[in-house]
Amino acid sequence: MKRIADSTVRRLSVYLRFLEGSSQRGLPTISSEELAAHGGTTSAQVRKDLSFFGSFGKRGLGYSVPELTSSLRDILGLGRAWKVAIVGAGKIGIALAQYDGFRSRGFHVVAVYDSDERKVGTRWDGMTVRHLSSMAADMAEYEPEIAVLAVPAEAAQEVAMGVVDAGFKAILNFAPTQLHVPPEVSVRSVNLALELEGLSYELSNRSR
Amino acid sequence: MKRIADSTVRRLSVYLRFLEGSSQRGLPTISSEELAAHGGTTSAQVRKDLSFFGSFGKRGLGYSVPELTSSLRDILGLGRAWKVAIVGAGKIGIALAQYDGFRSRGFHVVAVYDSDERKVGTRWDGMTVRHLSSMAADMAEYEPEIAVLAVPAEAAQEVAMGVVDAGFKAILNFAPTQLHVPPEVSVRSVNLALELEGLSYELSNRSR
Numbered sequence: 306m307k308r309i310a311d312s313t314v315r316r317l318s319v320y321l322r323f324l325e326g327s328s329q330r331g332l333p334t335i336s337s338e339e340l341a342a343h344g345g346t347t348s349a350q351v352r353k354d355l356s357f358f359g360s361f362g363k364r365g366l367g368y369s370v371p372e373l374t375s376s377l378r379d380i381l382g383l384g385r386a387w388k389v390a391i392v393g394a395g396k397i398g399i400a401l402a403q404y405d406g407f408r409s410r411g412f413h414v415v416a417v418y419d420s421d422e423r424k425v426g427t428r429w430d431g432m433t434v435r436h437l438s439s440m441a442a443d444m445a446e447y448e449p450e451i452a453v454l455a456v457p458a459e460a461a462q463e464v465a466m467g468v469v470d471a472g473f474k475a476i477l478n479f480a481p482t483q484l485h486v487p488p489e490v491s492v493r494s495v496n497l498a499l500e501l502e503g504l505s506y507e508l509s510n511r512s513r
Numbered sequence: 514m515k516r517i518a519d520s521t522v523r524r525l526s527v528y529l530r531f532l533e534g535s536s537q538r539g540l541p542t543i544s545s546e547e548l549a550a551h552g553g554t555t556s557a558q559v560r561k562d563l564s565f566f567g568s569f570g571k572r573g574l575g576y577s578v579p580e581l582t583s584s585l586r587d588i589l590g591l592g593r594a595w596k597v598a599i600v601g602a603g604k605i606g607i608a609l610a611q612y613d614g615f616r617s618r619g620f621h622v623v624a625v626y627d628s629d630e631r632k633v634g635t636r637w638d639g640m641t642v643r644h645l646s647s648m649a650a651d652m653a654e655y656e657p658e659i660a661v662l663a664v665p666a667e668a669a670q671e672v673a674m675g676v677v678d679a680g681f682k683a684i685l686n687f688a689p690t691q692l693h694v695p696p697e698v699s700v701r702s703v704n705l706a707l708e709l710e711g712l713s714y715e716l717s718n719r720s721r
Contacts, residue, residue, distance in 0.1 A: 314714050318707045322689065343691060381710050382717030389709075400608030401705070406689060410706045412713075451712055474719070475712040481530065481614060483551060491715040493708040497609070498618045499526045500701045501597075502589050504659055504683040505620075506522050507699040509590030511682070 311493075313354050314381070319344045320351070321377040327370050336367040386411045390449035390473075392464060394419035394427070394434045397479055398455035403430050415447045416440075437464070441471040451475045458482040519701075521562050522589070527552045528559070529585040535578050544575040594619045598657035598681075600672060602627035602635070602642045605687055606663035611638050623655045624648075645672070649679040659683045666690040 323343040327335055337348035344351065355361050355373075358380050362368035378384055389412050391402045401407070402414050419425060420437040427434050435443065452473040456464050461480035468476060469486055478484055478494040486492055531551040535543055545556035552559065563569050563581075566588050570576040586592055597620050599610045609615070610622050627633060628645040635642050643651065660681040664672050669688035676684060677694055686692055686702040694700055 309718075311711060314711050315707060317714075318704075318710045319691070345691060380714065380717075382713035383710065387709075387713055387716070396608045396611045400604045403604045404705065406706045407709065410710065412706070412709050450716060451709065475716050477708055477712060483527070483553060489719075491712050491719075493711050495703060495705065495708055496526075497612065497703065498614045498620070499523060500685055500703055501595075501615065501620050501659065502526045502591065502618065503519060503522050503701050504685060504699050505590035505595055506525075506588065508595075508658060508683050509588075511697075511699075 309357055313357065316344050316346060316350070316354050317377055317381060320354075321374065321381065321383075324370055324374040324377065328374055332370050334367040335370050335373070337362070340368075383411055386413055387451055388413055388415045388447065388449040389451045389453060390414070390416040390418060390440070390447070391453045391455060392418045392437065392440075392468060393455035393479075394421070394424045394429070395455060398453070399429055401453055401455060401479075402432065412451070415449050416443060437467065440467065444472050449473070451477060453477045453479070454484075455479045517565055521565065524552050524554060524558070524562050525585055525589060528562075529582065529589065529591075532578055532582040532585065536582055540578050542575040543578055543581070545570070548576075591619055594621055595659055596621055596623045596655065596657040597659045597661055598622070598624040598626060598648070598655070599661045599663060600626045600645065600648075600676060601663035601687075602629070602632045602637070603663060606661075607637055609661055609663060609687075610640065620659070623657050624651060645675065648675065652680050657681070659685060661685045661687070662692075663687045 320340050323340060324335065337351040340351045341348040361373055361376065389407065391398050391414055394417050398417065402417050407414065417429060417432050417434045418437045418440055419434050424434050425436045452468045454461060454464060454476055458480045461478065461482050462484060465476060465484045465486055469490055474489065475491045476484065478492055481496050481498055484492055528548050531548060532543065545559040548559045549556040569581055569584065597615065599606050599622055602625050606625065610625050615622065625637060625640050625642045626645045626648055627642050632642050633644045660676045662669060662672060662684055666688045669690050670692060673684060673692045673694055677698055682697065683699045684692065686700055689704050689706055692700055
């Protein structure tokens with residue numbers, strides 16, 4: 306399959322959210338203009354994004370909301386549940402372990418890990434924090450697929466290699482550092498301070 | 514000043530992190546190739562990104578680490594502290610209020626707000642959760658500049674308008690929805706479930 310840009314995949318998620326809202330309101334069809342307005346893009350871009358995955362909609366009639374919703378869910382791999390392990394039981398890790406927004410999209414946190422003996426054994430939302438060293442052995446039991454890394458920057462690369470060795474094929478990285486992993490492992494990064502720096506940049510350059 | 518793309522600003526933040534690491538290790542100069550390797554881009558892109566802001570470095574000698582570090586900090590508005598208000602004292606909001614990664618970059622959380630009476634008055638890290646209705650009146654006392662929105666999707670637009678009315682000029686949005694705000698207000702969005710969907714997309718399409 307052709308390599309699709311991350312930005313395209315991100316827009317598919319945004320379209321899907323809008324479609325789900327339209328579906329709840331009982332709308333039968335939607336135009337590329339409406340999807341574009343919600344996704345902050347153009348209708349030409351909407352048509353191009355969807356064209357990678359097949360032929361959707363009819364000229365002049367728009368897209369069927371139930372059909373496109375179902376197709377996008379399938380394309381994004383949301384037709385099933387995914388098992389997630391949180392690595393790092395600090396403030397951010399624990400908040401993520403309890404985050405309803407994950408579960409409601411089919412991402413189920415099945416394990417929380419830390420290497421700090423003071424955190425191992427503590428309980429959060431019915432889950433006991435487990436020691437990082439037991440991760441590889443746990444894989445057979447829990448079969449997690451996505452690792453969420455919420456560890457300090459200086460530990461992130463080493464922890465990432467442990468996660469890869471344990472067999473994870475996807476990492477959501479919250480540590481403010483670039484991870485180097487084998488090409489078969491997918492990584493997405495969320496850098497909270499970096500987003501704030503984007504705002505401080507804009508505030509500074511407005512007031513100049 | 515010319516409008517600079519968000520992606521450029523994001524790369525400046527990444528370069529700055531690498532420069533700060535180089536500075537700690539006492540390196541006097543750095544090449545655009547080294548910055549590029551760390552930022553996941555090309556040396557031509559590094560030179561282009563920096564060229565928007567002035568003339569840096571010398572051909573064949575690279576960039577002075579202390580000078581470029583200082584310039585990037587200035588460009589990104591990090592030469593000063595910024596006051597941040599967290600709006601929404603749920604799990605994510607409270608984790609963000611206590612997140613060390615903000616403070617260490619000069620972003621100081623000065624207030625936490627919620628509209629839920631059960632949360633108002635509770636204390637976190639020395640801060641008392643305040644009622645959302647007091648935000649406008651608080652502005653004179655706290656003078657916060659950046660609002661971090663950690664509220665449910667269905668409440669986000671209304672809360673955002675309240676934040677704008679109170680005088681904030683920048684919003685970091687964690688709600689999984691597109692905010693509509695006046696053009697003079699800067700918005701960055703972090704959508705955690707959407708990043709996980711990018712991973713489920715990749716996992717699904719690898720195994721096909």
